[in-house]
Amino acid sequence: xxxxxxxxxxxxxxxGTPVTLRCHQxxxxxxxxxxxxxxxxxxxxxxxxxxxxxxxKGEVSDGYSVSRSKTEDFLLTLESxxxxxxxxxxxxxxxxxxxxxxxFGPGTRLTVL
Amino acid sequence: xxxxxxHPSTLSVQEGDSAVxxxxxxxxxxxxxxxxxxxxxxxxQLIIDIRSNVGEKKDQRIAVTLNKTAKHFSLHxxxxxxxxSAVYFCAASKSTDKLIFGTGTRLQVFP
Numbered sequence: 001x002x003x004x005x006x007x008x009x010x011x012x013x014x015x016g017t018p019v020t021l022r023c024h025q026x027x028x029x030x031x032x033x034x035x036x037x038x039x040x041x042x043x044x045x046x047x048x049x050x051x052x053x054x055x056x057k058g059e060v061s062d063g064y065s066v067s068r069s070k071t072e073d074f075l076l077t078l079e080s081x082x083x084x085x086x087x088x089x090x091x092x093x094x095x096x097x098x099x100x101x102x103x104f105g106p107g108t109r110l111t112v113l
Numbered sequence: 114x115x116x117x118x119x120h121p122s123t124l125s126v127q128e129g130d131s132a133v134x135x136x137x138x139x140x141x142x143x144x145x146x147x148x149x150x151x152x153x154x155x156x157x158q159l160i161i162d163i164r165s166n167v168g169e170k171k172d173q174r175i176a177v178t179l180n181k182t183a184k185h186f187s188l189h190x191x192x193x194x195x196x197x198s199a200v201y202f203c204a205a206s207k208s209t210d211k212l213i214f215g216t217g218t219r220l221q222v223f224p
């Protein structure tokens with residue numbers, strides 16, 4: 001998993017509660033990404049980061065915020081979780097240099113009741 | 114924006130047969146096309162990728178072809194084995210930041 005860990009791996013929460021998912025990498029990669037995976041939709045980009053404190057929105061960013069205060073950690077926050085945010089969330093990194101290749105972490109399964 | 118369609122959604126083959134998965138993209142400026150394999154409970158793993166300046170790329174039993182004129186690309190797996198059973202995703206990108214994924218193909222290889 002290219003040195004990527006995600007925590008927690010599983011979480012069940014209730015509608016309206018805040019939730020933070022963590023992506024941690026050990027290899028000093030500059031670019032990090034958050035995706036969600038839902039049946040029939042493949043993987044969709046939520047937010048991404050191109051450096052400490054530098055983030056941008058993806059195609060499904062509504063209801064999500066991110067923070068990156070240090071290179072190794074990229075946090076995804078659901079300020080007030082809704083049932084539509086029940087999904088599997090994947091973090092990815094991109095290798096520096098000419099390659100466009102993204103490598104994915106093991107995922108976090110989030111259930112919002 | 115870019116849109117990627119992937120077919121079929123499920124594919125069943127006998128061990129030893131070939132499997133082909135096809136994707137089409139909408140943005141002619143897309144220039145990078147990776148394929149990922151996802152096993153149950155795991156994250157997607159890159160298996161092969163191709164860039165727009167190349168028409169075909171092979172890696173052992175796996176090959177990818179790209180037709181820029183028709184805006185489609187395909188994954189070919191030869192001599193399939195039970196361990197090839199997984200969900201496969203194609204993706205397209207015209208920048209290094211935004212991969213647009215297809216909806217996935219569940220491949221089952223029967224012994």
